Amino acid sequence: MEFALTEDHEMIRDSAREFADRVLRPNAARWDAEEKFPTEAIQEAAEAGFLGLTVPEEYGGAGMGNLHASILLEEINAACASVGVTISVHMSLMCSMLAKHGTELLKKKYLPTLADGSVLGAYCLTEPQAGSDAAAVRTTAVKVDGGYKLNGTKAWITTGEQAGLFVVYAVTDPEAKKGAGMTAFLVEKSYDGLEVGKKELKLGIRASSTTEILLNDVFVPDENIVGEINQGFKIALDTLDGGRIGIGSQAVGIHRACLEASTKYAAEREQFGKPINRFQAIAFKLADMATELDAARLLVQRAAWLRDTGQPSTKACSMAKLFASMACNRAAQDAVQIHGGAGYTKEFPVERYYRDARITEIYEGATDVQRIVISRNL
Missing domain, CATH: 1.20.140.10 (Butyryl-CoA Dehydrogenase, subunit A, domain 3)
Known part of the structure; x- marks a missing residue:
């Protein structure tokens, strides 16, 4: 059993600690007080390769794993938890999900821009009535020619205001038992009918944006399905x-x-x-x-x-x-x-x-x- 960090782990730790000490720690209290999303800090984190840490190398990332990400996130969160959760959601709930479950087409289309930080990712599972009971999702996806029309409201979406790409979980088979008829879709912010709703005023992580995402007849092409139909849960x-x-x-x-x-x-x-x-x-x-x-x-x-x-x-x-x-x-x-x-x-x-x-x-x-x-x- 080996408890020592590898050279790669130490490199990630030291790089993240330097960034945290130089960029995050001097500004975290001000961002919190102003409830200001730290756009410049996120951009610098992207330039340092942090946002693409777990993206495979063939799609522009560093190709590292969860342990590398954990070491990085400890350093970031020790200085600013708002930046920490922004990076965590982007890496674990979007990039790693897409790399593991997405088609080759989706990975080639979206992972490079996620890796370089030009697009931020967000995860849309929770709804006003579906929190801990995540299978109680009511957002629907109805089949139309060439894709699906999505309707519903997602709640408590981290980086909802700034994200350019959302993974949205919606019911595609309303007759299936609870949770069994859900499908995952990649939805671009630019798609007609997607709106950013209410921004939450929070106790903590106040420099992290948390919003509703409103879906009103949002057309999503068939190719943007992640995994298989009805296997989203x-x-x-x-x-x-x-x-x-x-x-x-x-x-x-x-x-x-x-x-x-x-x-x-x-x-x-x-x-x-x-x-x-x-x-x-x-x-x-x-x-x-x-x-x-x-x-x-x-x-x-x-x-x-x-x-x-x-x-x-x-x-x-x-x-x-x-x-x-x-x-x-x-x-x-x-x-x-x-x-x-x-x-x-x-x-x-x-x-x-x-x-x-x-x-x-x-x-x-x-x-x-x-x-x-x-x-x-x-």
């Missing part, structure tokens, strides 16, 4: 396994930022004549944060390795996402507590980490959904 679930590695990596990154900020503050802040890290109550919080960080990282990287090696990984992905997100939220709460009143102000980044951490237990499968998945795979 299987693709959606398989894709979410990879997405959970991405969000687990996000949780690890936020958690690490909480620990680093708390360790620094506890060494500098003095009360009763000594640094507060010399009080057992504070020292034990730091010890628990550090231990759970290592455990979360190991779970996430194991899940990534299993998926990269083609082994069954659904249970491992859910375990990683479950533990990492819960540990991240505990770390964020303790980070604010260690900072005391200062942690409740915007002068210190832990208040942003606290807000950003909360979503990791909600999106790409809420905490109790992960428990359901795990229990069914025991």
Whole structure:
């Protein structure tokens, strides 16, 4: 069993850390306060090859795997979770999905522009009435000459405002049992009838755009079907396994930022004549944060390795996402507590980490959904 990173892993880590320190960390608080999508930062990330990391080389990407992506995403999210989730969704829910399930025609048409970042991808599964119950999708796709007409509303779409390409899950066989009649379609933003709806005002990851996507008689050609007709739900679930590695990596990154900020503050802040890290109550919080960080990282990287090696990984992905997100939220709460009143102000980044951490237990499968998945795979 080998725990050391390879030279490629270290190169990705160091490159991402340099980018995070130079571009993201100095600006993350401002982007959050302004709820401003960091277009320039995403463009620079694309130029560095981050957006095409998991795209096969023949389509313009780096041809790397989930473990490389996890290492990159930890570094990005330790500085800015909004940029982190934008890159994660683009890589795991669009690029990796298309590379695995798309036809050669679709891969040649779309992967090069996704890899170079000239087009951002978004994942449209959730609907107002279909959240944790993802099979309850009501968006319809009706067969017409040469393709399908899509109608419906998608909700909570990350990068909905900026994305140029959407994978949309719609019901193609309304007579089939729940979830069995769903198909995945690639839908360009330019298609007539597609509109960006309401933008959500959020607690955290505020520099990441989250919107509705409205589909009104959107014509999608037959060639833009991903996988087979009526097999979309299987693709959606398989894709979410990879997405959970991405969000687990996000949780690890936020958690690490909480620990680093708390360790620094506890060494500098003095009360009763000594640094507060010399009080057992504070020292034990730091010890628990550090231990759970290592455990979360190991779970996430194991899940990534299993998926990269083609082994069954659904249970491992859910375990990683479950533990990492819960540990991240505990770390964020303790980070604010260690900072005391200062942690409740915007002068210190832990208040942003606290807000950003909360979503990791909600999106790409809420905490109790992960428990359901795990229990069914025991």
